[in-house]
Amino acid sequence: MTGYPWAAFGQGVGTAAATALAVMLVTFAIAVVRGPHRIVDIAWGLGFTAVALVSYGVSAGEGDGGRRLLVTVLTAVWGLRLAAHIGARGRGHGEDPRYEAMLARAPGHRNLYALRRVYLLQGALVLLVSLPVQAAQYLPGPLGPVAYAGCALWAAGLFFETVGDAQLARFRADPANRGRIMDRGLWSWTRHPNYFGDFCVWWGLFLMVCDAPVVAAATVVSPLVMSFLLINGSGKRLLERHMADRPGFAAYTARTSGFFPLPPSFPLPHRKRPRAR
Incomplete structure (x- = not known):
């Protein structure tokens, strides 16, 4: 597309990747200290919200201001609502049966296995699925x-x-x-x-x-x-x-x-x- 700042978008994707990784690593550290690993489901919505907010920040001066703000707000509303709902639903419960069954088959250290199979995978998915949100920040025109x-x-x-x-x-x-x-x-x-x-x-x-x-x-x-x-x-x-x-x-x-x-x-x-x- 003529006029689309692909180079700036590529740099923004790199920043979004670091953001998604940071959210998942912080969540993993909390789970290791306090448990259980089901809190990663809360980080799913929070990860999208963080990526949208950071993408909005690093794309300042690019794209259409109305589109940038709208996409960021819509993503944050969805992500925060989902995180709050999952957090309230899981309060007082133990490990999610899905994660318990998966970790029971872990070939080595349970926490490291969870880091590879759950946290890093979800971080990669947050980055991939949020690409339209990131791309919208740089799109010119109303x-x-x-x-x-x-x-x-x-x-x-x-x-x-x-x-x-x-x-x-x-x-x-x-x-x-x-x-x-x-x-x-x-x-x-x-x-x-x-x-x-x-x-x-x-x-x-x-x-x-x-x-x-x-x-x-x-x-x-x-x-x-x-x-x-x-x-x-x-x-x-x-x-x-x-x-x-x-x-x-x-x-x-x-x-x-x-x-x-x-x-x-x-x-x-x-x-x-x-x-x-």
């Missing part, structure tokens, strides 16, 4: 229709995440629901409103750079990677494998969309054929 569509998609995603998480928290807080499958509200339209919300948020942020097709082509890998993680990686696939044996889950999957929201489908009641006279 926001166009596609960017505004991205804002709307981001808002829809945040709605699904926030409302879905709140509905699930209320459901779990009721002792009468112990052992039951959450199938109400947004959870009756999709089995994963929070993951679908993440999907919308990151495709929305990607649309913020689609006013420049070459920049969009250079960063489209980011929402694609996030989509893979949410649907086939550590999101939907892993969670459903964990829930597969729960009573009522098979019936829930039969009537509820696996990812994209759709009206719930219920089997028609079986009608006996009248006997011939």
